[in-house]
Amino acid sequence: MSTEAHAVAPAHDEHQTSTGLDNVKMAMWAFLGSECLFFGSLISTYLLYRNRFGSGPAPHEIYDIPYTSVSSFVLLMSSLTMVLALNAQQRGILRAARVWLLATAFLGMTFIGGQIYEFTTFYHEGLALSKSPFGSAFFVLTGFHGAHVTVGILMLLSLVGMSLAGRLPQSDSRKVELIGLYWHFVDIVWIVIFTVVYLIPTNN
Amino acid sequence: MATAAISQRRLFARPTSTTGWKSWLFTVDHKKIGILYGATAFIFFILGGLEAVAMRTQLARPDQTLFGSAEQTADLYNQFMTMHGVTMIFLVVMPMGVALFNFFVPLMIGARDVAFPRLNALSYWIFAFGGIFLYSSFFLGGAPDGGWFGYAPLSTTQASNGMSYYSVGLQILGVASLLGAINFIVTILNMRAPGMTMMRMPVFIWMTLVVSFLLLFAMPVIAVALFQLMFDRLFDTNFFNPAAGGDPVLWQHLFWLFGHPEVYILILPAMGIVSEIIPVFSRKPLFGYAAIVFAGAAIGFMGWGVWAHHMFAVGLGPVANSAFAISTMFIAVPTGVKIFNWLGTMWGGDIRFKTPMLFAIGFVMMFIIGGLSGVTHSIVPHDAQQTDTYYIVAHFHYVLFGGALFGIMAGLYYWWPKVFGHMLSEKLGKLHFWLWFIGFNVTFAPFHIVGLQGMPRRIYTYPKGMGWDVWNLVETIGAFIIVSSVLVFIANIIVSSRKREEAVDDPWDARTLEWSIPSPPPEYNFAEVPVVTHRDDWWHRKYVESPEGFPVPVLAGGSKGEENLGDGHGIHLPSPSFFPLVVAAGLPVMGYGVIYFNPLVLGLGALITMMGVFGWIFEPGAADEH
Numbered sequence: 001m002s003t004e005a006h007a008v009a010p011a012h013d014e015h016q017t018s019t020g021l022d023n024v025k026m027a028m029w030a031f032l033g034s035e036c037l038f039f040g041s042l043i044s045t046y047l048l049y050r051n052r053f054g055s056g057p058a059p060h061e062i063y064d065i066p067y068t069s070v071s072s073f074v075l076l077m078s079s080l081t082m083v084l085a086l087n088a089q090q091r092g093i094l095r096a097a098r099v100w101l102l103a104t105a106f107l108g109m110t111f112i113g114g115q116i117y118e119f120t121t122f123y124h125e126g127l128a129l130s131k132s133p134f135g136s137a138f139f140v141l142t143g144f145h146g147a148h149v150t151v152g153i154l155m156l157l158s159l160v161g162m163s164l165a166g167r168l169p170q171s172d173s174r175k176v177e178l179i180g181l182y183w184h185f186v187d188i189v190w191i192v193i194f195t196v197v198y199l200i201p202t203n204n
Numbered sequence: 205m206a207t208a209a210i211s212q213r214r215l216f217a218r219p220t221s222t223t224g225w226k227s228w229l230f231t232v233d234h235k236k237i238g239i240l241y242g243a244t245a246f247i248f249f250i251l252g253g254l255e256a257v258a259m260r261t262q263l264a265r266p267d268q269t270l271f272g273s274a275e276q277t278a279d280l281y282n283q284f285m286t287m288h289g290v291t292m293i294f295l296v297v298m299p300m301g302v303a304l305f306n307f308f309v310p311l312m313i314g315a316r317d318v319a320f321p322r323l324n325a326l327s328y329w330i331f332a333f334g335g336i337f338l339y340s341s342f343f344l345g346g347a348p349d350g351g352w353f354g355y356a357p358l359s360t361t362q363a364s365n366g367m368s369y370y371s372v373g374l375q376i377l378g379v380a381s382l383l384g385a386i387n388f389i390v391t392i393l394n395m396r397a398p399g400m401t402m403m404r405m406p407v408f409i410w411m412t413l414v415v416s417f418l419l420l421f422a423m424p425v426i427a428v429a430l431f432q433l434m435f436d437r438l439f440d441t442n443f444f445n446p447a448a449g450g451d452p453v454l455w456q457h458l459f460w461l462f463g464h465p466e467v468y469i470l471i472l473p474a475m476g477i478v479s480e481i482i483p484v485f486s487r488k489p490l491f492g493y494a495a496i497v498f499a500g501a502a503i504g505f506m507g508w509g510v511w512a513h514h515m516f517a518v519g520l521g522p523v524a525n526s527a528f529a530i531s532t533m534f535i536a537v538p539t540g541v542k543i544f545n546w547l548g549t550m551w552g553g554d555i556r557f558k559t560p561m562l563f564a565i566g567f568v569m570m571f572i573i574g575g576l577s578g579v580t581h582s583i584v585p586h587d588a589q590q591t592d593t594y595y596i597v598a599h600f601h602y603v604l605f606g607g608a609l610f611g612i613m614a615g616l617y618y619w620w621p622k623v624f625g626h627m628l629s630e631k632l633g634k635l636h637f638w639l640w641f642i643g644f645n646v647t648f649a650p651f652h653i654v655g656l657q658g659m660p661r662r663i664y665t666y667p668k669g670m671g672w673d674v675w676n677l678v679e680t681i682g683a684f685i686i687v688s689s690v691l692v693f694i695a696n697i698i699v700s701s702r703k704r705e706e707a708v709d710d711p712w713d714a715r716t717l718e719w720s721i722p723s724p725p726p727e728y729n730f731a732e733v734p735v736v737t738h739r740d741d742w743w744h745r746k747y748v749e750s751p752e753g754f755p756v757p758v759l760a761g762g763s764k765g766e767e768n769l770g771d772g773h774g775i776h777l778p779s780p781s782f783f784p785l786v787v788a789a790g791l792p793v794m795g796y797g798v799i800y801f802n803p804l805v806l807g808l809g810a811l812i813t814m815m816g817v818f819g820w821i822f823e824p825g826a827a828d829e830h
Contacts (some may be wrong), residue, residue, distance in 0.1 A: 017394035023319045026394060030420055032388045038424035041458060045443065047430070052449040129441050131451045136441035140431070158821075 007125045028178050032185045033114050039189050042141040043196055049133035051202055056131035059138075059202045062122050071114035072194045076151070079187045080106035082180045092170035098163050101176070104183065105156040115146050138197065145193055155179045188198075218779040218823060222672040222727075232321035232779040233613040233727060236305030239330050239623065242616075244332050244336075245299040249677025251339070252291035253690065255284040259681055260647075264680035266668040276772035281664035282349035283342070283366065288372070289352030289628030293470065294377050295335045295606065301473035302327075302384055305412050307623060311389060311718035311725060313405050314734045321778040322820065327384040334376035337792040341369035342693030348373075350661065353463070356444030365799055371434040371794040377716035378423045379791070385419035388412055397717075399736035406716045407490060407741075410497045411476030414504040416463045421508075424645025426462035429455060429476020438798065453518060462513035468507045470604060471571075472500060473641040475542060478564045482546050483617050484714045485561035486553025487755065494820060496545045499538035504534045508819045516584050517591045525584045539575055543568065558712070559633030566641050574599055579650065592662075601648045611809070613640070613693075621707030625724040629703075636689050637792070643685030650675040650682075715740040728775040729762025783825060786816030 017023060050059055085100030119139070159176060162168040162184045168175065214526040217231040227237060262281060263272045269277040306324065310317055318324050326453045342348045348733075350359040360365045362492070396405070432443040433455070440446040483490045484766050490496065512520060513527040513669035546568050555561070581587045588716035620628045654672045666672055710719040717734060720742045740746040787801055790813030797806025 018396040018400075019393055021394065023390050023394050027320065027386050027390050030389050034386075034424050037421050038428060041425050041428035041461075045428070045454065045458075048451065048454060049443075051450075054449050086251060107786075129435070129439055130446060131442075133442045133445075136432075136435070136443050137451075140435060140441065144431075194814045 010156070013157045022174065024174065024178060025181075028181050029033070032181065033187065034187075039141075039145070039192070041136075042144060043192065046137040046141045046197060050197075051136040052132060053134040054132040056135055057122075057125055057127050059134065059197075062127055063123075063198050064118075065150065065198055067114075068118065068139070068198055071111050071118075072190060074107050074114070075111040078104045079113070079184050080185050081107060086173065086176050086180050089168075089170065089173040092164055094168070094170070095112055096174065098153055098160050099140050101156050101160050101163070107151050108153045108156070108183075112149055112153070114180055115142065119143075141193065145186070145189060147191070152179070152183050152186055155182070205278075213357065218279065218781055219588050220780070229779065229785060230325075230782055231315075232781055232784070234306050234318050234321065234324060235311050235623075235727075237448050238303045238305075240300050240328055241303035241331070242307055244335065245296050245303060246330075248291050248295035248299075248335055248570050249549060250453060250690075252288050252296055255288040255291065256300075257687060259284050259288065260683040262664060263676050265677065266666055267675055268665055268672075272508050278664045279346070280799065282344060282662075283347040285337075285662060286351050286366070286370070287342075287347045290338065292604070293352060293466070295331075295338075296372065297470045297608045298381065298614065299331055301415070301470075301608075302331075302662070303475065304408075304612070304619070305384075305415075307719055308619065309409060309412055310395070311622075311721070311729060312409055313392065313395060313400050314717050314730060314736065315371050315395040316733075316775065318387050318730050319395055320387050321780050322599045322784050323383055323387050325781065326787055327380045329785050330376060330380035330383070330534070330791060331794045332675040332786050333355065334373055337376060337795055338369055338373035338495065341366055341373075344369075344483035347361045351603060351785075354455070355459075356433065356436070356452040357446065359455075360444050367506075368434065368437050368799045371430045371437065372798055375427060375430045375792050377432070378427050381419050382423045384753065385416040387424070388416040389420065392416070392572045397730075397734050399741075401495070401736075404736055404739045404741070406476075407479035407493070407496055407500070408473075408476035411472040411479070411500050413450055415469050415472045418469050418504055418507065422462045422465040422469065425458055426466075429458035429462065432458075434798070450782050453479050454513075456515050456518060457511070460514040463514065464511040465507045468503055469610045471611075472503065473570065474567060474615075476501065477611045477615035477618070477693060479542075479544065480716065480790075481564040481614050482562050484712050485556045485558060485564070486550050486712075487556075488549055488553040488611055489715075490545065491551070491661065492541075492545045496542055499541040499545075500537040503535065505540070506531065510535055514544060515588075529582050529584050529804050534580060536575065536582075543572060553714045557826065558617075559628070559630055559637055560618035560712075562616045562634065562641075563610050563617060566821055567607060567610035570602055570610055570644070574602025574606050577602060589657065592660055593655040594651045594659045594661055595660050598648055598651030598655055600799045601651065605644060605648065610640075613637075616675070621711050622718055622723045622725070624701070625707050626700060627705045627707050627711060628704075629696050629702045632692055632699065636692040636696060638651060638656075639692060640687055643682050643687075643689055646682030646685060648682070650679050652744070667674030671809070677704075693714075710742075713746075715743040717742055719747070728777060731775075780819070783816045783820040783823065786819060787813050788816075790814075790816060811822030 019026070021096075053059070081100050085097050085104060086141065088094075088096035088100055098168040119142075127138070129136055129139050159168060159179060162175075209757055219226060221227045228240065231237060231240075258271075259281060262268055262277065271277040283354075304320070309315075338348075344365065346364040346366045348354075349364065349372065350362055350365040350367045351476045354367065359370070373577040378513050392405070392409055432441070433440040436443050436445065436450075479490060479496060494717070500768060508797055510528060511530045512524060513532045515527055518527075518661040546564075550565075577595070581590060581599065582594070616635055617628055620626075654675045657671055659666065659670070659672050694712065707723040709722055710725075711717070717736075720734065721730060734741070743755075745758070750756045790809045790811070793809030793812060794806055795809070797809055
């Protein structure tokens with residue numbers, strides 16, 4: 001099925017590339033490689049500071065692991081809907097593609113809503129950006145992840161808009177694939193963050 | 205439906221000027237962008253140079269206070285010192301390298317443009333606006349004054365906004381570098397002409413590829429460090445605040461984890477340039493091509509494992525110090541390999557001492573000195589004596605000025621005829637070289653001496669009778685010799701462009717593809733995409749080898765230049781675009797909004813950038829030109 005779709009697709013692959021890989025896709029992979037170091041640095045900072053909570057609340061005092069597990073599950077399910085969106089787009093079922101794209105964006109928004117609620121709760125329990133190195137590292141790491149999800153949601157909604165305006169034909173499924181790559185990456189990063197930040201117990 | 209499409213087309217119509225200022229402002233042509241990069245970097249080179257001259261004048265005699273009272277002098281000195289470093293690294297050497305990448309990567313691999321022409325324009329504009337943003341701080345309450353390394357907690361507690369400009373400004377410049385890196389990685393891996401295999405690529409292209417990967421992975425690390433610095437300054441986070449349990453050494457780790465690959469980002473382009481020039485002016489193929497390529501790649505990998513040699517005095521402990529001492533000594537090996545490659549290329553060659561070759565040989569000599577003093581730092585107890593003295597300053601000026609800038613100058617003289625279609629004066633060029641070479645050594649060689657005598661760096665003055673007076677005066681005189689050499693260079697540019705001795709396509713009898721097309725190159729680069737059959741393909745089209753191993757010109761009609769291959773009509777080129785400029789313009793506005801805590805300005809900047817992004821997406825013909 002997908003080979004057929006590719007046979008129709010090369011409308012804009014006007015020149016053969018030296019490696020045979022698509023230029024834009026290679027660029028996206030390179031960008032995601034760069035993002036690994038970005039989140040790697042933030043996660044390292046968190047690991048250095050997770051036990052330095054000073055007079056503020058300690059990680060195990062405020063984390064609500066069942067709650068965050070649910071919102072993590074929601075985010076991971078959005079990867080499934082993303083795959084379904086790409087599949088529908090490549091098969092030319094544009095209406096289904098739009099539905100799945102919207103579903104992906106909706107799941108992403110649910111996750112972000114959960115994060116906002118979590119941040120607010122933590123703040124009321126005494127954890128602020130300026131409270132302790134732990135607080136700074138936690139909010140900045142998860143905050144940057146949330147910002148990445150938000151950018152992803154904006155891109156998904158733009159795709160839906162383009163599709164509604166008739167500017168996202170089946171032959172242009174590469175756009176969906178690219179944003180899908182980004183979306184999956186952001187999900188995978190969350191798996192690492194959830195494990196390292198929430199699940200690994202601290203000293204106390 | 206159709207009318208909607210047409211109105212959209214008008215709304216987002218692409219600019220069409222091919223001459224005049226608009227053609228430069230909205231260009232997506234890699235050659236024009238290369239020239240813009242070079243010209244902008246040269247302006248910053250003058251500014252950074254003036255800051256250096258101001259510092260050297262202040263240090264010429266002991267106990268001077270040239271900029272007002274002692275406090276004012278110290279304050280301004282710190283700003284000059286910081287901005288000199290930031291300027292020369294981020295606004296001169298890096299963009300000068302990128303200027304040459306831009307102009308020559310497509311020409312040397314036989315492509316019509318880079319992979320993403322609009323992204324390329326975006327990189328340039330972000331760089332230009334980022335530089336202006338940084339320099340605007342001089343007029344808005346003081347420039348950054350915490351050193352180019354921005355060590356916390358000094359950088360987080362300075363009262364003036366200087367270090368906020370540093371954190372936001374470098375962040376903006378980092379975006380430009382990251383986008384550029386992605387662009388060149390894809391261009392080099394994907395846009396090569398048929399037959400241009402990886403091991404047939406010119407060494408300059410290889411070094412561009414290694415630098416691009418270094419940028420790709422180093423920029424996010426400094427981005428995180430700069431965000432943390434910015435949040436510490438603006439939102440009272442505690443990343444580097446020891447009073448609340450934060451650790452200033454984290455800044456040093458993150459900074460140097462970026463900073464050491466950055467050193468190779470600065471020097472590898474120069475190594476690539478020199479690897480092109482020395483074979484041409486020795487009339488021999490590069491000695492040990494594979495070795496020099498692998499050495500470059502090895503430097504790219506090992507450059508990630510040496511950062512803590514910048515931190516030997518921090519107290520990381522003997523195990524960490526020893527490990528980083530060994531890795532630092534080890535990284536000198538691939539560098540040494542390259543030196544032997546260049547010497548081996550010159551050995552037995554038919555050497556022509558043209559200006560580019562002089563700068564290239566100067567590069568090799570000065571870089572050896574800088575490299576060796578670098579190895580002396582790797583010995584931890586020895587480093588404890590050198591750290592924070594002028595000996596360190598001597599080392600990094602020998603590798604960055606004696607290395608990177610000599611290499612870039614060599615490249616400018618070498619490629620000038622190709623870029624502008626006329627030759628630079630050899631007479632003025634040689635005068636430039638000798639003044640530059642002598643001035644450089646008179647200025648920076650004594651840094652070793654005063655450094656070993658214990659003169660600390662980063663001081664705005666020093667007392668009489670420390671034994672430093674004479675050498676400091678000598679250094680200042682040297683700095684003015686360098687100034688005179690730069691004036692000669694500027695004179696050379698002006699005089700040569702007035703006289704305009706037209707350049708032929710291949711004035712140096714060179715080896716690589718960019719010399720097979722007219723000077724300056726037509727907009728479409730290659731009328732017909734070349735098919736590559738050899739390393740140094742252009743040379744092999746001109747010469748065959750005699751049984752004794754000497755080059756013999758191919759008989760009449762053999763030179764397959766591109767003069768007769770048609771006028772390039774019908775070659776599809778990307779149209780100019782407004783939107784790179786618009787997207788980039790939003791970033792400094794957002795920067796001001798962040799620094800002055802003004803949500804309105806921040807929102808305005810974000811709006812400009814967002815509008816630019818949407819314009820970018822909906823531009824007609826965008827589907828095949830990303």
